[in-house]
Amino acid sequence: MTIVGYNQASFCNQQRIMFLASYFSTQDNQFQFTRQQASHFAKKVAGDYNPIHDEDNKRFCVPGDLLFAVLLKKEGISQKMRFDFSGMVTEGIALSVEEKGATESALVDGAGKEYLHMHHEGEISRDAEFIEHLVTAYVQFSGMNFPHIMVPLMEDKQMMINCQRPLVIYESMEVEFEHLNLSRPEVKFAGATFDIEGKRGLVTLNFNFMDNGVVVGKGVKRMVASGLKPYQKEAVDDLVERFNARKEAFLQGIAVAA
Secondary structure, eight states: OOOOOOOOOHHHHHTTTTTTTTEEEEEEEEOOOHHHHHHIIIISSOOOGGGSSHHHOTTTOOOOHHHHHHHHHOOOEEEEEEEEOOOOOOOOEEEEEEEOOTTEEEEETTOOOEEEEEEEEEEEOOOOOHHHHHHHHHHHHHHGGTTTTTTHHHHTTTTOSSSSSOOOEEEEEEEESSSOOOOOEEEEEEEEEEEEEEEEEEEEEEEEETTTEEEEEEEEEEEEESSSSEEEEHHHHHHHHHHHHHHHHHHHHHHHOO
């Protein structure tokens, strides 16, 4: 399974040096996101067309993968890391990195509210090119959640998300590398599960980091799906159709603007 959307790989390679700088602004050791920055990161970098990341959505929130990307840019990549998401960031919330011990860091707002917590162990790489490559490879994989992974899972379990108001929340992610003497590892899908309890489900995505065909690291991403209901193929097909239409419209708009 190739984890690349439209022509994301070539787009991101061309923009590698500055690609994160376009998606947040910094002032007085704090950073924040506009709706456009967050929405364009979701679509251009991650290939994520979840409506909750649209600029005009009333429930708009910054993609968890963008928070993850900025935290790694500032803290580096550790051999073993766990990320726990605890809050949804909206436009204009100023965040900063708070060190909470030798192995703990968090993204917090001015009132100390925590939105993303990172536990890290082992050696650390602060190589900018490696960080940006790994972030790009991971978020492209992460953005493939829907429809490529979620739809087969829902069909298998005969349960589905609310197709009119889809909501799947990023809960946590863990990664562990055998070593960090790496340059351009690839991210490969390694299977997924969908555990359901009532109207709530836990989606677990497994993935490997590959270097020249060798597994050099592993990871797991967990998401919570709420408001589940019995599977209806017509409703899911309609949701996928709307997803693809939104994607096509955005990409056409980018092409016209260029």
